[in-house]
Amino acid sequence: MTAENSREFDVIVIGAGAVGENVADRVVQGGLSAVVIEAELVGGECSYWACVPSKALLRPGSALHAAQLIPGATEAITGVLDAEAALKHRDWFTNNWQDGSQVEWLESTGIELIRGRGRITGPREVQVDGLDGNSYALKAHHAVVIATGSSPTVPDVEGLSDVPFWTTRGATAAKKIPRRLAVLGGGVAGVELAQAFARLGSMVTLIARSRLLGSYPEEAAALVLAGLRADGVAVHLHTDVDKVEEDDDGSLTITFDGSTVSADELLVASGRHPALANLGLENVGLAADGGKLTLTTDVSGLVDGPASDGTSGYWLYAVGDAAGKALLTHQGKYAARATGDAIVARAKGKLHGTPKPWSPWAQTANHHAVPSVVFTDPEVASVGPSLEQALLDGKNVTGVELPINVSGSQLYSPDYKGWAQIVVDEDRRVILGATFAGPGVAELLHAATIAIVGEVPLDRLWHAVPAFPTLSEVWLRLLEKYGL
Numbered sequence: 001m002t003a004e005n006s007r008e009f010d011v012i013v014i015g016a017g018a019v020g021e022n023v024a025d026r027v028v029q030g031g032l033s034a035v036v037i038e039a040e041l042v043g044g045e046c047s048y049w050a051c052v053p054s055k056a057l058l059r060p061g062s063a064l065h066a067a068q069l070i071p072g073a074t075e076a077i078t079g080v081l082d083a084e085a086a087l088k089h090r091d092w093f094t095n096n097w098q099d100g101s102q103v104e105w106l107e108s109t110g111i112e113l114i115r116g117r118g119r120i121t122g123p124r125e126v127q128v129d130g131l132d133g134n135s136y137a138l139k140a141h142h143a144v145v146i147a148t149g150s151s152p153t154v155p156d157v158e159g160l161s162d163v164p165f166w167t168t169r170g171a172t173a174a175k176k177i178p179r180r181l182a183v184l185g186g187g188v189a190g191v192e193l194a195q196a197f198a199r200l201g202s203m204v205t206l207i208a209r210s211r212l213l214g215s216y217p218e219e220a221a222a223l224v225l226a227g228l229r230a231d232g233v234a235v236h237l238h239t240d241v242d243k244v245e246e247d248d249d250g251s252l253t254i255t256f257d258g259s260t261v262s263a264d265e266l267l268v269a270s271g272r273h274p275a276l277a278n279l280g281l282e283n284v285g286l287a288a289d290g291g292k293l294t295l296t297t298d299v300s301g302l303v304d305g306p307a308s309d310g311t312s313g314y315w316l317y318a319v320g321d322a323a324g325k326a327l328l329t330h331q332g333k334y335a336a337r338a339t340g341d342a343i344v345a346r347a348k349g350k351l352h353g354t355p356k357p358w359s360p361w362a363q364t365a366n367h368h369a370v371p372s373v374v375f376t377d378p379e380v381a382s383v384g385p386s387l388e389q390a391l392l393d394g395k396n397v398t399g400v401e402l403p404i405n406v407s408g409s410q411l412y413s414p415d416y417k418g419w420a421q422i423v424v425d426e427d428r429r430v431i432l433g434a435t436f437a438g439p440g441v442a443e444l445l446h447a448a449t450i451a452i453v454g455e456v457p458l459d460r461l462w463h464a465v466p467a468f469p470t471l472s473e474v475w476l477r478l479l480e481k482y483g484l
């Protein structure tokens with residue numbers, strides 16, 4: 001028996017991942033009412049099947065390896081990783097896939113939650129098939145926000161649809177470590193999870209149709225490749241998978257390049273696309289273009305289309321993975337803060353039209369400074385364009401590159417291997433991009449992000465003195481090599 005509940009809110013947010021939660025938080029802080037609709041767990045992919053569990057699975061291996069690299073500590077290491085304890089730690093980190101604490105937080109902020117699947121039925125209107133069996137007809141006074149995240153893109157490989165395989169959900173929520181794991185895809189998810197499982201005891205084969213980490217500089221990817229190989233991962237690059245078959249004993253045979261590999265599990269990590277299917281977008285004139293639906297948004301997250309054509313005012317927004325720009329939690333949350341604040345500002349008549357760059361309502365950094373970290377060992381930390389990308393963009397730039405070899409890296413380990421690159425805009429003499437690869441470099445990244453966002457002139461950056469003996473001394477070496 002279903003009851004129809006008609007409700008009205010200032011803002012309706014579809015999807016209670018990290019991004020949806022943040023939009024709702026900002027609008028409520030701005031004095032508007034908000035409801036979030038969630039079909040699965042409050043907290044979304046990052047908390048339960050992505051960032052958090054994958055990092056929990058990687059951290060024991062990187063902690064052990066860091067100790068193994070330094071004389072004095074190496075001698076103290078007499079055992080191997082305890083996979084069962086690592087899985088238990090991962091379970092703790094994901095709250096055992098229970099979202100009670102996140103629901104408590106929602107309640108404490110005054111955001112209403114409706115559990116169910118949301119679907120847009122018209123301008124400012126959302127229908128929810130509630131998990132409680134009820135149906136909800138919701139109306140938004142100001143805005144509907146699509147924060148539905150992304151779904152794995154599964155490649156068209158012969159036999160794949162007939163066999164059981166893991167997407168990143170299967171891998172991050174694994175209950176045991178498979179003896180043999182095959183990984184299809186050499187992007188961030190593929191390399192991180194290949195290393196995590198190799199260090200936890202799996203024999204891992206990674207097959208990538210191009211090089212590893214295609215959007216990062218080759219020198220950085222080469223260090224990650226060496227790290228994977230040192231952990232015993234068999235890596236096959238520039239290789240297409242031809243066929244996947246299930247054997248009588250339940251194992252899988254993967255055929256590629258005329259050879260085969262057997263595996264107990266296959267992880268398909270070949271990219272993601274915005275989760276926009278069955279969202280009712282056709283009801284507001286947004287149809288799939290050539291099969292896949294993507295949305296175009298302005299700097300405030302406003303969807304380009306019927307919602308911004310002036311007929312029904314500004315009301316439809318997309319943020320986070322659903323907007324398809326930077327599929328990263330921190331960048332999605334940044335976009336969420338800007339979108340939430342833009343909705344409030346428009347509701348209060350403080351914002352008309354498109355917000356100015358770098359105003360609180362504009363996601364300007366999405367176009368200049370998106371930081372990302374590949375949490376392998378060695379790590380890769382990058383922000384802004386690589387030299388290759390900047391040159392493709394037609395910028396007048398100089399690249400400065402060097403191996404990381406400073407007192408801080410020697411202190412880290414006598415065998416430390418790292419690489420760094422900065423990209424200098426010659427017209428403005430500021431840094432446009434930076435990449436660091438090596439153990440422990442993730443914490444170097446925010447300095448680069450600040451230098452880029454703040455457009456700090458190189459001559460002033462020269463006065464930012466790195467402490468001795470830290471990895472940050474690489475900044476000084478880079479500026480010296482540039483010619484300061």
Ligand SMILES: Cc1cc2nc3c(=O)[nH]c(=O)nc-3n(C[C@H](O)[C@H](O)[C@H](O)COP(=O)(O)OP(=O)(O)OC[C@H]3O[C@@H](n4cnc5c(N)ncnc54)[C@H](O)[C@@H]3O)c2cc1C
Pocket residue numbers: 014015016017018019020037038039040041042043044045046047049050051052054055116117118119147148149150168172189275278279319320321322326327328329330331332
């Ligand atoms: C293996 C892996 C590791 C990652 N590691 C990192 C990392 O270390 N750092 C990082 O920054 N990023 C990482 N990411 C990316 C990160 O997980 C995403 O960028 C982030 O989760 C996006 O947040 P979101 O809120 O946009 O979407 P999601 O977290 O996917 O949330 C969307 C929510 O919407 C709900 N939903 C969807 N459709 C509907 C509907 N119709 N009605 C109601 N609810 C709906 C879903 O159930 C979901 O809860 C990783 C991704 C993967 C796959």
Ligand SMILES: NC(=O)c1ccc[n+]([C@@H]2O[C@H](COP(=O)([O-])OP(=O)(O)OC[C@H]3O[C@@H](n4cnc5c(N)ncnc54)[C@H](O)[C@@H]3O)[C@@H](O)[C@H]2O)c1
Pocket residue numbers: 155156184185186187188189190192208209210211213214240241269270271272326327328372373374375
């Ligand atoms: N540390 C992090 O921040 C982190 C970790 C994991 C994932 N993520 C995010 O999640 C997103 C998805 O990660 P991902 O690794 O799945 O995507 P990705 O886009 O980084 O990599 C996809 C890989 O799959 C390969 N591929 C695509 N189609 C293929 C095909 N038909 N056959 C064989 N290989 C194919 C690509 O060449 C590429 O190597 C990323 O965009 C990233 O932003 C972030």
